[in-house]
Amino acid sequence: MSVIYILLAISIVVAVGFFVAFIIAVKSGQYDDSYTPSVRMLFEDELVKEKSDNSILTKKD
Structure with a gap:
């Protein structure tokens, strides 16, 4: 048992x-x-894809 204490130390x-x-x-x-x-x-820099803005809705008259 004392060997375990020595190895732990x-x-x-x-x-x-x-x-x-x-x-x-x-x-x-x-x-x-x-x-x-x-x-x-x-x-080379990675190509940054532009986010399409879907939050703006346009009305067609």
């Missing part, structure tokens, strides 16, 4: 270590995307 220490490493990597800019903004102008 070790797993919590490892999890906290990975969490701290992740926070440090995020704060240092490791996950900032510097490539996409430079090539964004090369991508």
